[in-house]
Amino acid sequence: MKYDFTDNFGYDKDYKYLEEVIDITFKKEQIIDPIFSIIFVNEEEIKNINQEYRNKNSVTDVISFALEDTTNVLPKNFRVLGDIYICIPRMKEQAFTYGHSEQRELSFLTVHGLLHLLGYDHMNKRDEKIMFAKQELILNEAGIKR
Secondary structure (H helix, E strand, C coil), X not given: CCCCCCCCCCCCCCCCCXXXXXXXXXXXXXXXXXXXXXXEECHHHHHHHHHHHHCCCCCCCEEEEEHHHCCCCCCCXXXXXXXXXXXXXXXXXXXXXXXXXXXXXXXXXXHHHHHHHCCCCCCXXXXXXXXXXXXXXXXXXXXXXX
């Protein structure tokens, strides 16, 4: 598939490398032609979203809104997954803190957000182990190492 990566905040980055991790994620999860959005935001925007929808007054790295969490809203022949918001400044901070590239961190956050849209979560140790193992498998297959 081909994706359009629009950067509205002037970060001036080429995010085309995300195509591979997105394609691998959907292939592994057997998802065909999904509709979804990834929105790159700044710290103020993600803090506002976090406050409004999660009642948390803090900056976070990624927030996913899965449309398939609701029932009887969507036509059965479409996979309209939802939206992922990624905070680019937080992503850059985390890449530095964790000692790996921005490409690795943004790829991780993208896969993490996509898996949330597909119903995965990490609210308990069992689910966290499953979700994080899938993330690492996808990133490794894409050749994106720590």
